[in-house]
Amino acid sequence: MQRQTVSDPRVAFTLVELLVVIAIIGILVGLLLPAVQSAREAARRIHCGNNVKQLGLGMHHYHATFKQLPIHGVGPTNENTNDTALADKRDGTAFTRLELSYLVGILPFIEQQALWDQMSRPMVEADGDRWPAFGPRPWNGHYPPWATEIPTFRCPSDPGVGVPALGRTNYAACTGDGFYDAEHGVTIWDGVRWRYNSDSDARIRARCGLRGAFVPRKRMKFRDFLDGLSNTIAVGEIITGLGDRDNRTVGFSNAKGGFFEVANHPKRCFDLGYIDPQQPRYWIDSAKVYSSVSQRGFRWADFHTLQSQFNTILPPNAEICLVGHSDTYGIAPPSSHHPGGVQVLMADGAVRFISDSIEAGNVNTPCVYCIALSARKNSVTRAGSRSPYGVWGALGTRASREPIQANF
Template sequence: MTNSHRFIRPAFTLVELLVVIAIIGILVGLLLPAVQAAREAARRMSCSNNAKQIALGLHNYHSAYKQLPIHGGGPTNEFENSTGAAIRTDGRGFTRLELSYLVGLLPFVEQQAMWEMVSNPLNEPDGDVWPAFGPRPTLGSYPPWATDVPTFRCPSDPGFGLPALGRTNYACCTGDAFYDAEEGATIWNTGANRWEYETDARQMQRVRSGMRGAFVTRKSMKFRDMTDGLSNTIMFGEIISGLTDRDKRSVSFTNAKGGFVQVANNPKRCQDIGYIDPLRPRFWTAAANVTFSERGSRWADLHTLQTQMNTILPPNAEVCLVGSSDTYGMAPPSSQHNGGVHVSLCDGSVRFVTDSIEAGTSTTPTIYYRALSSEVSSTTPPGSPSPFGLWGALGTRASKETIDEDF
């Protein structure tokens, strides 16, 4: 065969190849957001399923024990209460009644193995000895407190590792006020060197006035207490865990805010001081001097920053505590989902609440009663309907608000 009859195979030119690559790049660029959105939708659904499992676990717990798990419980030393003594590693540590509602929930969310470890004494090879229910839940060397429980984590939340211990993304609702959400109904009587189990008259007056949610710290709560209706009362809500990045939803700052009265009388106190970054409104400025004990860092810990939420400020608003990381204050729910958060109502249903839910006027004083004649109580008196609109009303269990709109 002569060269003139030889078959010549067609091929791409360089220009054609570049055009094809460009087209593929454009298609990938168009499809990537859709793929990311689909992945987040799947994660959001998984988060909702976790919330449903926790809600079902709470209902099963209530069926078994005729009450919700106590937020702020655990066996303790009746004659000693120092934080240093509570974290001893020789078998004499104790909880200080600081265990969250999630600890008692363990066997009801398919965590029987973890429950067996927590509820029995533990002797470790390194010589550490732990009593049943462990030491104070701030101690990371006790294995259960440093373990992530998958059901307690939202897959959209990227937080992991130190300085947090075992993280959580689900916090119990203590209502539309915050006084006294750290101590609750049972307090340590320093003078008598003993615990007062709902026997201190002034403390009980404070709690009845200001702790209006489904959970009251260190007190047994039952579904019968939710007289506003189980379908009208939030049981728990979603929170982000801290990423050590000054996110206003996960950390508060320690600069002087004026103390309890100033924060309680203006829930937007932390914003009004001017420490939110105007260019990045989800973050505190560097001048805020934030304390990096962060939201959701200890699933076993009762403290406000760790496992409590309230319905004072709307979802995804800033955390604003009265003092350091173990004090009370504004603790709205938050999430890594766009536009809102998951909450579970006391009837076990899970709803997605948007950031724009009607929440009244956020500078209205919260409800608190200080009991001592030398102290001034709130200008919003105890027994008032929630001053924080539909959102606040959903946080109260027995304030007789009418829920007449969808959310």
Template sequence: MNKCLQRRGFTLVELLVVIAIIGVLVGLLLPAVQAAREAARRMSCSNNFKQIGLAIHNYHSAYNQLPTHGTGTNPLLTAEKTANGPWDHHRSSNMGNRMRLSMLVGITPFIEQQAIWEQISNPMGTTYPAMGPTPDVLAYGPWATEIPGFRCPSDPGFGLPALGRTNYAACVGDSFSTHPHGPWNSYRTQRTGEEGSRISSRGFFKTLDKTRFRDCLDGLANTIAAGEIATDLGDDDKRTVNWRDNSNKSPTWGQVRNNPSRCKSKVQADRPQFWDPIHTVDVNASQGRGFKWADYQPTYTSCMTILPPNREVCGPYNSAGVTLVSTMSSRHQGGVHVLMGDGAVKFITDSIEAGDETARQISNGYRDGHQSPYGLWGSLGTRAAKEVISEEF
């Protein structure tokens, strides 16, 4: 037999060389593939936000106001007590939601979630009242439902201890001091002339109070309506869980009010996205960022333009996530999506000019309409401070 006609196989060395070449090619292509996937997820996230913006505008067209952030029912109250504001909002109840519903609940019929809205508003054959129990009741189906339009595809958060998660939060301005109170000084005493509410509830949404487009004197295109937030993964991420030390009663409300970046020193030096383990992160496991899409409290569905994007969340040790400096955050590289009042979606980088992060909180010590101390970032979060935004962002 002619040896020239014999078929010769690959040697072991040749196979190893081919495998090595394939490995190198895969290594070169994998980052590009991952970048393409993230770009697609980021575009999907932006589209979700655009749908939320459209829903807000359709809601305003139907009801001549924005969906209220902090609304609902409280049948346990007498008419006299109801006139003075929500009562025991932090207590769980199956008989009413204690005025804790977020603006996301109101827009469900406008984002093709009519079925969820019907369950909430017309609970036929259930033991729950119309508009449901408080948003922390796990057994209530709608509150535990993950709505795809409220989730960013880049965020891997899933399951308990969260209920239905959300990555989109209402912007309430550049002050956290009276967020849970809205137009009330406390849950028992109404403000005189609501002056305090006007001074510190300066965002596109006012908690426990209605707002309209006409209230946005800075212009819809210059005011952030909502921002993106990353949900908590249980890893002590500074952006998704509030640091506090209950045993030492730190930080106090006054410390955070006087310096919103008070918790910055508790972040790891070599891992600046996480709280330092030598400090106490003493938080209830269910109080992670974005854990309850139906709950208006700042931990879950509110954001502020105080600290720049992807900075730490910080609040008093005894606030239970109700009083909290809660900025925007995301799983995207380098910034966050924001929804402007006119429905446009923009990507804001972490390096946006944010003024003095240690500036004392806007509160009763400031006059109504005082310019935000938090630079361009604070200006974008306020609706009627008459700041001129002359640069592209």
């Protein structure tokens, strides 16, 4: 019996049959890819949640050791000057200007003892640079620890890497449902000397407007959380800048008024019309974006608003609206690359996912603030009042006595 060969038309594929097979394979691949991408993002989100959990464990271990939370806005400083140029000097006389974030203090409690040991001693580098213990202010990229990437501080869903950032972070401290005066907190430089929680105006301003788990430059303890640890957000996600116009990572410098214009109207930057209608997560091209070297999460060691703080005024993934340049205070929501929301750390150590659509009250209500600026004005939203920003605002406050009954 004669064997059939491949060239036998009775067993060969026709061109139409081949095209049909290719088309079916293409359809199957098209159906499979989104599922693969979704599975990968789910894995990244779990990894990110584990990092948040590690920060929670570190915070609780820190509190158990020192009977307080790590201070946000701390570090050795020069008692005779607050000059930024002197703070950056590379001759061993630099100082931090009390600008170090809570992430610095937590290092030994998240398995970063080696980095902590390096920082806590004076350093002399091969190129001749000399640094005191805990180095210069956290802007200075010549100091090796500030440029160190720490895996626990990074969410794997965030693609940001490298310069112009130093060491990036995706996890910021919650300062509550206000922002005055998050750049100074309770300790200020009065032009002559530091006033450590001793300036009456600074203390009133912080008590009035900084109602979150962290108050800059102040020792916070779990006993301060009168709303309960399980009802108070301590840490939340932020995305880092990618050098684009993402309105969650950069502000714009077109005229938008000053402090009162933003504090009295949290949606001011949105209402000015600088959001791209085709891409709502971006500023339009005509909006002058702030410096590319200072964007969200670019410096994990830096306590300033854009770098490692967030507030619960606008809901997650809303736009940033800073009062002045890139390192001033303002509206700074959390943000993430996870679909639909952000992960937060509650003060009791639980990790929760907060939807972008969480009930956030009236976002056009003025923030609470007291004796603001030289005008010494008070907000129409009274000090001590419940948060005007709904469940979202209530989760950001530690002691405003808001009952939280909604499932968030």
